[in-house]
Amino acid sequence: MLGSFALLTLTYGQSSNGFQRGVSTIFSPLQTVADRALKPARDLVDWFDETFEARGENERLRAQLQEEREMAVAGQVALQENAQLRELLEFDRGPVLASSAYESLTARVVVRSPTIWHSTVTIDVGSDDGVRVWDPVVSGDGLVGRISSVEGGAAQVMMLTDPASSIGAKVVPEGVQGLVRPEIGDFEELVLDFIDSTQRVHQGQDVVTSGWRAQGHASHFPQGLPIGEVTRASVEEQEARQRVYLRPYADLRDLDFVQVLTGGSR
Amino acid sequence: MILTPKIVARIVAIVLVGVLLQLSFFSRVDLFHVSPDVLPALVVVLGLLGGSMTGAVVGFSIGFLVDCLLVQPLGAGSLVLLGSGYLAGMFRERFEFHGLLVPALLCMGLTLFAELGYAAVELLLGVDAPVSLLVIRDLLLKSVYAFFLGGAIYLGVRRVLRPALVVEPKAPRERQASILGAG
Numbered sequence: 028m029l030g031s032f033a034l035l036t037l038t039y040g041q042s043s044n045g046f047q048r049g050v051s052t053i054f055s056p057l058q059t060v061a062d063r064a065l066k067p068a069r070d071l072v073d074w075f076d077e078t079f080e081a082r083g084e085n086e087r088l089r090a091q092l093q094e095e096r097e098m099a100v101a102g103q104v105a106l107q108e109n110a111q112l113r114e115l116l117e118f119d120r121g122p123v124l125a126s127s128a129y130e131s132l133t134a135r136v137v138v139r140s141p142t143i144w145h146s147t148v149t150i151d152v153g154s155d156d157g158v159r160v161w162d163p164v165v166s167g168d169g170l171v172g173r174i175s176s177v178e179g180g181a182a183q184v185m186m187l188t189d190p191a192s193s194i195g196a197k198v199v200p201e202g203v204q205g206l207v208r209p210e211i212g213d214f215e216e217l218v219l220d221f222i223d224s225t226q227r228v229h230q231g232q233d234v235v236t237s238g239w240r241a242q243g244h245a246s247h248f249p250q251g252l253p254i255g256e257v258t259r260a261s262v263e264e265q266e267a268r269q270r271v272y273l274r275p276y277a278d279l280r281d282l283d284f285v286q287v288l289t290g291g292s293r
Numbered sequence: 294m295i296l297t298p299k300i301v302a303r304i305v306a307i308v309l310v311g312v313l314l315q316l317s318f319f320s321r322v323d324l325f326h327v328s329p330d331v332l333p334a335l336v337v338v339l340g341l342l343g344g345s346m347t348g349a350v351v352g353f354s355i356g357f358l359v360d361c362l363l364v365q366p367l368g369a370g371s372l373v374l375l376g377s378g379y380l381a382g383m384f385r386e387r388f389e390f391h392g393l394l395v396p397a398l399l400c401m402g403l404t405l406f407a408e409l410g411y412a413a414v415e416l417l418l419g420v421d422a423p424v425s426l427l428v429i430r431d432l433l434l435k436s437v438y439a440f441f442l443g444g445a446i447y448l449g450v451r452r453v454l455r456p457a458l459v460v461e462p463k464a465p466r467e468r469q470a471s472i473l474g475a476g
Contacts, residue, residue, distance in 0.1 A: 031372035031375060035366065047360070058313065072322040076323055138316040138362065140365070141328060143428065144420070145363065145365045210427075
């Protein structure tokens with residue numbers, strides 16, 4: 028018990044230390060092998076779980092599909108208009124340019140933390156591949172989190188649902204800014220906190236990274252990375268607590284592959 | 294339990310396999326939105342088979358290893374798993390049990406203890422985010438999973454450590470005294 032308390036006292040608040048990185052480096056090949064070997068078994072369990080869920084979601088998805096079809100048509104029209112407007116206005120690619128400085132690196136998720144109090148995953152690329160702390164991590168659907176520590180051949184990703192995660196974001200198209208933070212234990216909903224209570228946010232709006240730049244400093248995240256969709260935005264909540272709730276686009280409970288955005292402005 | 298170098302090596306192997314299985318398999322499957330946590334159950338089983346000292350040492354080691362592998366703050370996992378292993382060992386030293394129900398129930402109870410303990414340590418150290426009520430669902434379902442997995446883990450680990458287990462011979466049945474010619 029004394030040992031436990033000593034470890035807690037000495038190491039709490041530090042992101043990592045050399046000893047932990049050493050142990051993690053030694054075990055990372057074993058973890059990669061175990062991850063690949065156990066993939067079929069994981070898929071089987073997931074299949075059972077998803078079958079249970081699919082029954083309830085069927086009706087909701089039908090309604091959503093109809094809505095999405097209408098939006099897709101509207102989106103096509105908007106794309107045409109957008110292309111024309113870009114030519115007309117000589118579109119300032121400032122924020123897009125910042126994001127294009129990043130290169131994506133595909134990584135396999137090999138380990139996930141068993142506790143909800145630390146929402147991290149370990150991936151099989153590290154500093155040898157050019158990954159650095161604070162690099163953004165995305166899946167095909169949206170932002171997953173950021174690199175929190177890195178070793179030679181592996182890195183830890185702090186997901187959006189980790190208690191220490193806090194990311195500058197804005198609601199589009201209104202531009203209401205806030206911080207995306209988790210509620211511990213809830214993997215399906217995040218909080219957009221500290222928003223401007225004089226502006227209204229509505230259900231269904233998209234939330235993306237704000238990617239701010241000011242006085243020579245810049246966010247670690249490029250502007251415009253999709254984070255999620257607003258699910259609850261009651262007027263009372265916005266006025267009293269300055270917050271709305273969003274569903275992350277990325278399925279943070281079921282990640283096999285992610286992309287690390289390396290080489291951006293830090 | 295008689296601890297020889299071979300048995301210690303087997304325990305180390307069980308711990309490594311258990312940790313790898315937890316991080317690569319159990320943590321990554323979701324049943325009703327909650328991942329099973331077999332590590333407290335593994336510590337409880339080793340405490341039940343080896344006693345309080347074995348349970349405490351194994352608990353500390355597993356917590357330390359997991360914290361190292363996940364690059365998390367050291368100490369919290371070690372502390373709560375040490376407690377679970379020690380309590381399981383104390384139970385074994387004070388009470389006699391047969392069958393699988395007792396290990397399964399202990400796995401469930403002490404998993405709940407470990408999860409509550411971990412939550413308490415994290416809250417005492419301070420967390421930067423609000424806590425959802427879904428934490429309660431996580432605690433309860435993890436305990437239920439531990440009940441079902443605990444029996445299987447107990448059988449598996451007992452089989453691997455069988456050569457080291459001290460099995461008390463069953464007392465011969467006392468023959469009823471009879472009086473010749475009676476009846």
